[in-house]
Amino acid sequence: MAELVSGFSKLTKEEKIEWIAFNFLKENTNAREILSLYWNSDEQLQQLHDDFIENTISNYYMPFGVAPNFVINGRLYTIPMAIEESSVVAAASLVAKFWSDKGGFKTEVINTVKVGQVHFMYEGNTSDLQSYFKFKKEDLIAATQDITKNMRKRGGGILNIELRDKTDDLENYYQLHVTFETKDSMGANFINSCLEVMAEEFKKDDIQIVMSILSNYVPNCLVKASVSCEVEKLHPTDGALFAKKMKQAVEIANVEPHRAVTHNKGVMNGIDAVVIATGNDFRAVEAGVHAYAAKSGTYKSLTSCKIEDGVFTFSIEIPLALGTVGGLTSTHPLSKLSLEMLHNPSAKELMQIVAVAGLAQNYAALRALTTTGIQEGHMKMHLVNILNQLEASAEEKEKVTVALKGQIVSYSGVAEVLEKIRA
């Protein structure tokens, strides 16, 4: 039986793997080999990746693909995507091509305000605190001058500091609600550093701080993307019916949270793929986007669809706090390359590209769902994966594909057919 380990993080990578293999992977004699098979042969490059987090033992491969033919505000893009789900890049590429000769995608950044908060408890009366804050506000700004210096040079910084009385929600609870403009950086470190300095100022006056932290809820860091064309151009035979079903699909997502969650999950397939490829933090984006979808009190669709005067318009409006400098954006070589592939965008430009990827993905999902169903496409990719897993030869792959045409693909079904072919 394995035992607790002390000082694990101080072991070398090889020692860590040795310990894990001995204690947790005894039945797999190839464990060490598999882990090292994924190391990069360039030692310096591997060291770079090892240092990104603690206790790194290998590199988890996320497929890195590209979706070409995105026309956004008249400019052509090939969008890099890091995603393991088989259908996402293929769907993005098809939709990009489809809209490329119909005016492409139009986008607009609505706002770029980020938020951080110092949460604290104050037992005295509110008006005293308000007077104190009025007098203290300048000190708070002054205390952050060193941290904000570079950001101010770039046109960013602290936008406002507001004292918010939250005692109706929780006894003695107040907050400093601080808004920021962080330009091309996502701003997490900048915001948190500013907030912690402000909290220190408050502590000097014996105010009990609970915590100081940025918010990933950024409803005022908002971007919009849309596509639009005449209804009849949507479909070779029946554009009106197609448009109607697309609209119904969005309407359903707006009244049925069970559907809305999956609908928006499809949006996020496109969004996260670009977020990861460009070295941004997809958990931050996910949390902010889903909370935004729930802001009305009911969880709803992130995309909208309208048909007016024979014109079909499909659009998305989402909060996205992204960076194109700092963090992994320049330290991960493939993220740096992803940004180069996107014409080295500003954070505002990246917001627009990412929103387009989300909109395209939702369009693809709804198009498949309201016409052929999604299983046809999924099954095709699923079959390829199962055949690889069963180590089928190119000839066997072709035979199995023909044999299973139009059928539902399952591992056991494929294995059965392959066995017959091999016999």
Added chain:
Amino acid sequence: MAELVSGFSKLTKEEKIEWIAFNFLKENTNAREILSLYWNSDEQLQQLHDDFIENTISNYYMPFGVAPNFVINGRLYTIPMAIEESSVVAAASLVAKFWSDKGGFKTEVINTVKVGQVHFMYEGNTSDLQSYFKFKKEDLIAATQDITKNMRKRGGGILNIELRDKTDDLENYYQLHVTFETKDSMGANFINSCLEVMAEEFKKDDIQIVMSILSNYVPNCLVKASVSCEVEKLHPTDGALFAKKMKQAVEIANVEPHRAVTHNKGVMNGIDAVVIATGNDFRAVEAGVHAYAAKSGTYKSLTSCKIEDGVFTFSIEIPLALGTVGGLTSTHPLSKLSLEMLHNPSAKELMQIVAVAGLAQNYAALRALTTTGIQEGHMKMHLVNILNQLEASAEEKEKVTVALKGQIVSYSGVAEVLEKIRA
């Protein structure tokens, strides 16, 4: 200026890269080299990864680390994590160790029901549809027999089919709300295949189907995890104060969505890292979890904290639809190895492990936030990354670290200090 491309997906990987490099990466003469630097030297293994999605041009490295010392229901685990955020694995490891001698983590699966829906429009009157459905229900079950055969052998299958009248929400809108038990598979393909067959049955009777699709909202596929100990064991000097601040932090997240979103984002740092490492779909998990956090109409904390009779309890309850068979779980060699490292868990066991990773991460975040603040730890890792980016030698790294002790780390700050050292 780049032009639209046709038949891109049919090009070889080398041709794709050539096209991208020529059209979008002209200014980076090393682009081809960087992309191929990330290829695996084992051609067959690389082919496997190339085939996971379309238009794969390289492998995006996500750091693959491990967090040891997790005691869950008395059993010891080392948890594999694929995550790019610097502090996540380190935080998980510390919290795992902390709780290992205090009874460890306790977990419980509450339910494992999954959901799929056939959304359709019906213009006739509701009672006719209800009569039709009553008579048709058996046909729907019968039509899915081939698909459900293997799942039924494993003890899963369709649990119930319900006709839901949603016409109050949207004119003529009804749905088949179908519940499933999918055992160790996440079940997306299984559920979607069943639903599409049911929809075909309805189409035979001229009912207008909008779409058939599983739901990623799974409030009845639920798992709970908790830790508990006497308040004084929480902290070397002041357990009571520590417990109080942890509780305040959770209370704040429950009344302030700006905080709740970030609070839950921290939970998801731990959850997604294990979800990805084990070959599961993190977008599906994210969507379901955040919608669950918003189910009351206000977006709230996923974790709870109570102090009763001198005992501190910290817990989480979240919906998680996961698989340990099918999809990438066995086709991605590192996911297969991750599952082996976790004692080849059933899907129910994996739900518990993943919930623990989320709870641990939230505990770590709140502990840091309510005591030292999170910047200290973040800055340490951030500094390492910046030093690597600036290609600092081991000696230079040490000098810079000493020089910047206690200070806020920024790229420009580090560059400045390093320049002085080098001069």
